[in-house]
Amino acid sequence: MPTEPEPAAGPVFALAKIQPPRPRTGLVERPGLERSLASAFAHPLTLLLAPAGYGKTAALTRQIRQLPGGTALVWISADADDRLPRFLDCLAAALEPHDPAWRVAPEALATLALADGGVRQVANEWINALAGARAPGGLIVIDDLHRIGDPHVFELLACVIERVPSTWSFAIASRVEPPWPLARWRATGQLAELRQYDLRFGEGEVASLIAAAGGDPSHAAQLLERTEGWAAGLRLSLTARHGSAPMGVFNQRHVFDYLAAEVLDDMPAVLRTFLLRCAVLPELTVARCAQVSGSPDASRLLEEIERRGLFVSVLDADELTLRQHDLVRDFLLDRLERDHPEELPGLLCRAAVGEPDLARAVGYFTRAGAWEQAADALAKRGPLLVASGGATLPAMLATLPAAAIDARPDLLVLQGMVAFLAFDFDTTVSAMSRASTGFARAGRAADAALAKAYACIAMQNTGRVHEAAFELTRLRALPLDDASRAVIAFGSAWAAYAELRAEDVAGHFTEMVEALERVPDLQIWNLCFFHSFLAGLPNVNPLMERFADGAFRIAGEHPSHLRAGVLHARVWLALSAGRLDEAAAWMSRADEACHWLGQPCSVATENYNARILIHALLGRREASEAAAKACLDDMRHATTTSNRLTHEYEILLVQARARWIFQDVAGLRAVRAEFAAARNPLEWPAAERQARYLDALLALAEERLADALVLLGPLAEDVERWCFFPAVQARVMRADVLVRLGETEAAAASLSPWVANAVHGRELGGALLAGPAALARLAGVAWGALLPAAAVSLLRRLADLLAPHHAPAPTASALSAQATLLSDREHEVLARIAAGDSNKLIARAFDLSPHTVKRHVANILGKLGVDTRGQAAAWYRDQGSGPPHGGMPS
Known part of the structure; x- marks a missing residue:
């Protein structure tokens, strides 16, 4: 399997998409149109709507040069490949020079958009980023919006336009009306429109055009009548050798084709061939044209194209970059396919080579029918996109025939990893299992084992725990490289956890960490990023610290799933040591990391669980309940059914433990009812014990102390078997029950096994989760000789730690x-x-x-x-x- 590439130094799309054209020389003055546009830009949205060739881009190009000083300009040239993820990438890059105040990593916006209601969340982030940008205001231009087919882009733009900050506005050029509430926007003054009638040339402007071309201005009326002020027809008429179109009534496309043929046929053969071959490129540079056309004279020929003014815009780039008008490019492509069909596949493949935009490169290859080359490009460059969430990969993979993907195990791995990050474990199991089979068939044993290991990890999250554990045992017996060994050990640790073999987890975790330390490969470390739920299990905490140190050495402070996982682990390591304030500080940093990543499913569950319980310990009921609701919503609506059935009971128990801290009897009853309704055959083995645990909490809350004592007995184990220290919590709560029943000596005996570790600063998290009321009662007992003085002092310290958070606090500044x-x-x-x-x-x-x-x-x-x-x-x-x-x- 490929190692992770270095992070990209710049955008992975063609920079020409965000570079505005330079004004062409020889443009005639159009003061009326300029006044209309200047007035229109005062509205949140200016819409230029007209068929092809009416000069929409030229009008915008001229007008942006007249913007007031200090006005930020953001330009995006739309493409047919602009689905929402790529559009967001372009937007973020175009805004970057103006220091927008993003609260989410720009590269995570596409991931955020995938969530339920995510498009509206992205709109909010965009609006806030504009409001907080260093630039006082600006204009966002989107040219050729009609090329975009993704409805989510239009939904996003509508949300932003409706609430765009007053110092920012949009100017959008399109051939067709966008699917927006234009009538309402007209009525409320949000919209200014310039349509075909507004953009067409008048007789005076036509005369100026003819004069600039060295012709007789007296022919202006005749040319205007024939072209109806259509800019493309006017320019081609003046460029064509015979100077006019045939008389008669033609539609604009026919006129264009006739005139374009005249222009093309009048060219030198070398220039004509060059133009036809380069028509596959949306932007023309010397290097790209030389690569595609094979011409050693590309620089001179591009300059000749610019000199002739052959319907190209010169982009505002460091090197000469031309963009052809759509009509010209369509015409040239049509001629190329008609006259030289045998050349087209090769030209498309040459265009794909060296194309920085992977979506474009794959598109070139697929149009050429070069499925193998498309697969190669995805296999080579796809892992970089996985590292940033992989939001654009599914659409690219979908352009390949299913057979082409099935034949390439490296593409199946990409498919599986993207699905895993979205917690679509069913797809992960299928893709990774097929990848493993393909790798094995190709003799790539290490890759086969690695893919199978990840299939097993996903399998555990679809309820197939014992099957996954059996397969992982088989994999561990194979001769493995360190990368495969690390991931297999990671999966084995989770299998042991899922099967309640808590004593076995540390052995697998040790093997994982030792293997990772021999593999300085960020991609492999990233595969093992989530394990905060294992904190507190026998001998695991020091290993988690060791992993965290190694992860920060490998990944640094760069935002990633790995960094978020380490921050969540440190929340529970701090709480395990009784350092609540430190745990809260780590949680705050984890919150920031997750929000910056767009709160993807892959980090959300860890984050929500930390917030539910840490906020509860800090007395922040509203925040705790909000996290609980978000966690359940995420589980029920953003993941697959199999994952929900496997894990919903765990989320409900964490919610119940928070409600216990708040002594919320009604809330506990409601959660117990939900827990009972959620029971199903896909649950992990811990579900039965957790049901008993929830019953114990409810019995305590309802003051049924005898029932609680019976229920807590088997749960107060010497070993933690599942997440967030339940055994110690049960032991401390059981001691509290015994005290309340007058059995102080039995309470001391219940606490004694815990006290031996607790006085040394270990296993304190579970005691804190027993809650402020229980700790306050235990701290107030006259223990005498039943407990050592250090244990009594510890109980008082823990009670004092929680008490201020669960009582009214003095108001601070x-x-x-x-x-x-x-x-x-x-x-x-x-x-x-x-x-x-x-x-x-x-x-x-x-x-x-x-x-x-x-x-x-x-x-x-x-x-x-x-x-x-x-x-x-x-x-x-x-x-x-x-x-x-x-x-x-x-």
Whole structure:
């Protein structure tokens, strides 16, 4: 299986898509149209609607040069391949020079859009990013919107246009009306329109065109009548050798074809051949044209095309870059297919080679029928997209015949990994199993084992626990490389957990960590990123610390699933040691990481569970319940049925444990009813014990102490067998019941096995989850000689740790509270924002990557509760310079 490529240095699409054309020389003045456009730009949306060739792009190109100084310009040239993920990539890259205040990683927007209601969430992120951008305002131009077929793009744009900040606006050119509520927008003044009638040339403008071409302006009326002011017809008439179209009534396409043929036939043969061969390219540069056409004279020929003004726009790029008008390109492609059909597949394949936009490259290969080359491109470059969420991969894979994918195990791995990140475990099992078979058939034993291991991990999440465990045992007996061994050990650790073999987890985890330490391959580490639920199991905590240290050495601070997984693990490691404030700080950092990634399914479950219980311990009932609701919604609506049936009971028990902390009897009864309804044959073996656990919590809440004592007995084990320290919690709650029943000596005996570890700072998380009421009662008992003084002191410390969070707290200054949330580095970045520095300058000042600066800016805005960089700067100036004492660690 391929190793992870280096992160891309720039966009993976053609930069020409976000480069506006330069104004052509020799354009005639059109003051009336310019006044109309200037007035229209005051509206949230300016729509230029007209058929091909009416000069929509030229009008916008001219007008953007007249924007007021300081106005940000964002230009996107739409393509037929622009599904929502790629459109969002283009948008983020086009906005980047203006320092938009993203709260989510721009590359994660496509992942966020996949969630239920995700398009509206992305719209909110876009609106907030514009509002907080360093530029005071700007214009977003989308040219050729009619090329886009993805309805989600139109849904997104409608959401943003309706609420775009007042200092920003859109100008959109299209041949057809977008599917938007245009009538309502007209009525509310949100829309300005320029249609075919507004864009056509008048007689004076036609005369100016003729004069500029060296002709007789007196022919203007005749030419205007024949072309009806159609810009394309006018220009071609003046370019054609005979200077006019045939008399008679023709539709615009016929006129264009006739005139274009005249122009093409009048060219030197070398230039004509060059144009025809390069017609497969949407943008023309010297290097790309030389590669596709095979001409060593590409530079001179491109200059000749520009000199002749053959319906091309010159883009605002460092090298000469031309974009052909759609009508011209369509005409040339038609002639190419008609006159030289045998050349077209080879030209398309040459265009695909070196194309930075993978979607375009795959499109070239598939149009050529070169399925094998398309598969090669996806196999080579697809893993980079998986690393960023893989949102664009399914559409590209869908362009290949199913047989082509089935024949390529490396493509099946891509399919499986994208499905895994979306928690579509059924598809993962199918794809990875077929990949394993294909690799084995090809003699690639290590890759076959690795794919099979991931099929097993996914299999566990579809209820097939014992089948997966059996297969993983078989895989461990094979001669393996370290990469395969690491993933198989990771899967084996989870199999042991799922089968309640808690004592076996650490052995597999050790094997995983040791193998990973011998493989400095980020992709393999990424495959093992989620394991926070294993905290507290026998001998696992030190191994999780070791994994975290290695992960940060490999991945650094770059936002990733791996980093989010490590942050979640550290939440539970801190809580296990009784460091609640530290656990909360790690949770805050994990929240930031997950939000920046777009809260994909692959990190959401860990994040929601941490928030449910940590917020509960901190007395934040509303936040805890919101996380519980989001977690259940995610489980029930964003994952497959098999995954929901396998794991829903776990989510419900975590919710019940939070309701216990709040002493919410009605809430516990409601969760118990949901738990009973969710029972099914796909559950992991722990479900039966967890049902007993929930019954014990409800019995305690209802003051049925005798029932609770019976239920808690078998649960108060010496070994933790499932997540979030339930055995210690059960032991502490059982001791509390015994105290309440007057059996203090038995309570001390119940606590003694735990006390031996607890006084050394271990196994404290479960005691905290027993809740403030139980700990307060145990701390108030006169234990005498029944417990050592250190144990009594520990119980009091734990009770004191929770008590302030579950009682009314004195009101503190909101501003100083906000200030303590910022890390020292965030204060430094905020100072630079207040000084007016751009993200690039901030990155240079602190030797940070631009990505890290964007994340710091997002954190600052979120923690201060402001929307814009300007508001953050004002807050900083109001507070004075320098970080306050008590700020969070960086």
